[in-house]
Amino acid sequence: MSINVTGLRKAFGGATAVAGVDIALPNGQMLVLLGPSGCGKTTTMRCIAGLEMPDAGIISIDGVTVFDRAASVVVPVHKRNVGMVFQSYAIWPHLTVFQNVAFPLEMQKIPSADLKTRVMEMLEKVGLADFASRSSSALSGGQMQRVALARSLVMRPSVLLFDEPLSNLDARLRDRLRVQLRELQAELKITGIYVTHDQQEALALADRIMVMDHGLVRQSGTPVELYASPATSAIAAFLGYSNIFPAEEWSATDGGFTARLASGRVLAGSGETPAAGAAAAVCVRPEDLALRLASPDDTGLVGEITLASFMGAFTLYRVRLPEGEIWEVISHDVLSGLVVGSRVVIEARPAAMKLLATQ
Amino acid sequence: MMLRPARLAVMALLLGVCAVLVLSPLLMTVMASFSTTVPFSGGDAPRFTFGNYTALFTPDLAAATWNTLVVSVLGTIIAVTIGAILAWLAARTDIPCKPLVHLVGLMPLFVSLVVASVTWSVLGSGRSGYLNIILRSLDIPLQLEVRSLAGITLVHGLYYVPYAYIMLFGALSLVHPELEQAASVHGARMSKVLLRITFPLVRPALLGASLLTFVAMAEEFPVPAILGGPVGIETLSTRIFNLMTRVPGEPNQAAAVGILLTAIVSVLVWLQRRLLKGRDFRTVTGKGMRPQLLPLGSFRWLALGFVLLYAFIALGLPIMALVIGALRQGMFIRDAAALFDPAFFSLNALRSVVTDPHVQQAVVNTLLTGTAAAVIGTTLYFIIAYVIARTDLPGRQILEYMAMVPLALPALVMGIGVLWTWLAIPLPIYGTLLVLIIAYTGRLMPQGVRAISASIAQIHDDLEHAAQVSGATRPRAIRRITLPLMRGAVVSSAFLTLILATRELTSSLLLYTTNTRVLSVVIYEAYEQGLWSFVASISLIYTVLLLVLTLIGRRWMRTAF
Structure with a gap:
């Protein structure tokens, strides 16, 4: 269970959505793609799922190439064995909870006895065993979320993709599900890619975060690395640095810097400085x-x-x-x-x- | 808040108008069906009887019922299948020329069924049918006969496509693309996605469209009258008409058949509304919804080919036949070459039709009645819809039921009922264009009230409340806030009313008098007399008129669909 993406590119009409993204995700790890809307994170994920056709690049899942433009390899969506939790959950309202979760196994032609055990096992795991025969259109948002998770996990996917799955929930439910999701991920050793624009969610769920902007990966690292030392002021703004003051001019000092702001105020600090002469800003959490x-x-x-x-x-x-x-x-x-x-x-x-x- | 007497007066007025427009025709027909005479005709004293119903149990009626069933069931299957395919292509795929696909799905709604039937009978019936001439010239040993059950079924199937198209297009556009994508991601191939997810999700709309189509076909008059009449094939509606118009007439038996048909239609309409109620699988939140079209790949052009083939058969062939019929002189056509030979073409027939004062009169009558029905009708529909949705006047429920009565009333029964109503009421209305306007306004009431209700429901009533809080009176708040917000829906409802009234035949046929002929009636009569080049010329004018109205109205009507 691993994913490798190299040189992924995708444009819609003239607008570039993904401008060359590389991902190497080892087994059991959770990668979060973090960025503002339109940064290309969702498109990247949809390319991996096979829901979008990239313009260039190579995607391999578990060492098997599922997409290679140059070699004309395109494995269709339904044969990639990826699980996906959609933003809208995409729970089929005309099917029961059980039927929803059983669907991927039916597609794999799993014998019905085996299918039933596996579905019930999974519903047990997400705490919805009592809901198996319920109509899925009557579920709450949080329950739908868990059905979607069960449906994706039951097929034993090579990789699980999450498309902002918590963004339609209210704040308290979101906090609770975030913790549950992290627990489940650790327990089942899920290899996953998670897309979000919420820095808290990213920090809480990720083993590794990639911050994206304008179709490119701007910085990647562990949550702690990113939080402690963002690479640019734009990334800092995204990670909760709400005091950002552009420097009119600045100079490096011994082990730090002094910078003059537009207001004439001079601020001094310690730590590394950008390359000499680069436009910079003082950032403070x-x-x-x-x-x-x-x-x-x-x-x-x-x-x-x-x-x-x-x-x-x-x-x-x-x-x-x-x-x-x-x-x-x-x-x-x-x-x-x-x-x-x-x-x-x-x-x-x-x-x-x-x-x-x-x- | 209005005062109590004023409130009651408003409601009484509305209920009174609806009673005359829609309830009275039904009651008149019910009364006649249990009586020995026509209600309030001033002849013999009426006596109560079940005789009209017992007289129904004849082999003729059994045959008519069977025929109705056959053409409606098979016609529904054809129409809904074509409509569903077109709707799916237009709503969910990347088929090329999409606006054209959409237009093709809707266009047959604006084709007069009188013209369609007349034209098809010239295209595909007997040795002189245009298609049969072409087939013989090509040495294909196949001859069509549309003056048959199969022909009636075919014409039904071709021209009732828009009902299914509109309902399914709406339902399919609302299916969240992630529901389909989830199925693909979880291992389902394209065909499985369609069969297991997409179409099951719109099953309520599919069933609803089927029932609606079936009902419309079961009460349909012009098609079986024109294609079945000459060869003695009767359906329930043509049977009613024949009982009414033959000499001596059997109006009471006609009324009984009408009530029987009304009963069948009522049950189906009730069933349809029940099915659609609460079975709404819409899952659109508006959030994160982006149009994701299914790439058809190499099937794109095949799909477009299907659409064009349908358009050619339903619209292209008949228009060609009309043009040839209007231009060509002489009835005898040797072969396909002679059919298209310009040597035989002349503008004489067209010229004489355009200058014919009767035709001119009919054009004026058609436009007058249509426009009046649109203006009067839409105003009335708006008031009714508003009162139902936005007031607490007593009797709102009754008003709502009354407005929906015409759904269950076959056009023929409506025509008979309106006829008897205005023969009974001692006002000089029968014999004028007003009686036609009244019939159209009543008949189109459910469609109009529903369309406007739907659009009122989309406007939050706080918008109007805010105007009232800011100091506007209720009527002023409606005029300044609600009406402007609904302009699109109101105009589109008016246009639809205008077009549907303009292509009406059935009730007009029972209500017209010498000076109040409308175009559909003139065409029907001329066809009965076998005047083909006249029929073709006038049909061409009629079709162009409907086309122009549709194209003018399309801008507004798009919002309604």
Whole structure:
């Protein structure tokens, strides 16, 4: 159970959707393709499933080439043995839960006794054994999601594809299913590709993340690697860095950098710097900053709180500096007593400030 | 909020109008079927009797029932099969020239069945049938005879395609492409996907379309009258007409057959509505839905060929026959070469038809009655639909049922009922164009009210409430907000009413008088007298007229389909 993709390209009319993507996914791993809508992540996955015909590239599943434009190899969708959980779940409303899950096995012409055991086993695993004879049009979103998962798993696919399967669910259900999905994936050692635009989902589910934009892979790595050191400010923006300030000019210092913003403010930080002369931005995660009430003689990042939004576990503050920049800060000290209008100082460790290339 | 007396007055007025338009024709026919005389005819005192029904049990009626069944069942199979294939090609595949496919699926709706039947009888009947002449010239030992059960079935099957097409196109467009893709991914080949997923998903629409088509064919009059009449093949509807018009007439027996037909149709309509209710497999959320068309590969051109073949048989051949019939002089045609020989062509027939004052009168009558039915009808349909959907007036339910009554009323029964109603009511309406307008308005009520209701349902009533909260009165809110939002649906309903009224024959045939002939009636009469070049000329004009109306209306009607 492994997937190899090399040089995958696909355009729709004149618009390039995938501009040369390589994937090497070993057995039992979960790869998340992360990116904004239109970045080519879904098209990449649909090419692997066989639902789209790539313009170029080679795709092999389990060492078997299923697509090779140059060699005219095109294995049709129904013979690729991939499982897929669709965004709409695609549960057939005219069939019962059991019939839905049994469908792939019927297509494989599995004898009915064997089929029944395997279907019930799988329904057991996703907690829907009692629903076997229910009409599937009466299921809730979360239940449909699990039927879709069972239907894909029951065929023992070489690879399981997930097309934003949680995006149509409400937030709490999504949190719960995300954990269940990760559990199941680890237990069954599923080799899977998961497409999403939600960074939390990506971080929680992936063994490896590929961030895509404009049809290309911009960065790939483990969730922790990506979170700790995004390659560009655009990727940082996608991973929750909400304070991004383009630098007018910047210079490397010993073990760090100083950068001047458009407002004239000079920020300094530590860590690696982009290649000399590259356009760059200072990126800071709101949870890496802290606030305290300012005293009259404080200097530095002194400003006024314009918004305080209490989220339960933390509070999100927006602070406006006299030069006009707006900073976002997350504080876990919910009893700090800071309110809208308070004059505060933003405190940051040097390591919190990262200078990242904009491209 | 209106005051109570005003509310009651509005409702009473609407119920009264519907009662006269649709309920009275039904009641008149029921009464006549249990009576010895025509209701309120002023002749002998009516006596109650079951005699009209007992008199029905004759071999003739059994044969008519059997014929009706045969042509309707087989016709439905043909029409729904063609319609389903066209709908699938247009909705789900990458067939080339898609707008053309769509047009072909809808176009037969706007062909007059009178013209179609007349033309087919000239194309494929007897030694002088155009197709038979061509077949002989090609030395093919095969001769067609469309004046037969098979012919009636064929014409039914060809021209009732749009009903199935419209319903299935709608249903198939709504099937989420991921449902099919999921089947492919999970191991099903193309044919399995179609058989196990796609068509089962639209089964309610398929069944609904079949029943609707069957009902329409079972009550169909012009086709069996024109193709079956000359060779003595009767269906239930032609039997009613024959009982009405022969001398001496048997109007009470005709009424009894009419009620029998009404009963059959009612059961089927009820069944159809029941089937469609709550069996809606739509799974479209609008979210993440992208049109995914099935690549047909090398079958693309074969599929287009099928569409063009159908278009050629249903539309191309008849139009060719009309052109030849209108231009060609002399009835005797030796062979295929002579059929197309321009030496025999002249514009005389066409010229004399265009200058014929009777024909001119009929054109004016057709356009007048059609336009009036469209304007009056659509206004009425809008008011009824609005009252049903958006008010809490008492009696809304009754109004809704009344508006749907014509679904179960065969056109012939409608015609007879309207005739007797306006002979009984002492107003000078019978014998004028008004009685035709009344018949069309009543007959087309279910289709109009439904179309407008559907579009009202799509407009959230908060939009109108917001206007009222902002200070508009209810009528003003309707005029400024609801009506403009529904403009497309209202205009399209008016156009459809205009076209369907313009191609109506059945009830017109029972209601016309010397000065109120419409085109379909003129064609039918001329065909009975065997005036082919006259019939062809006038049919050509009629067809062009319908075509022009359709093309003008198409822009708006697209939204309705």
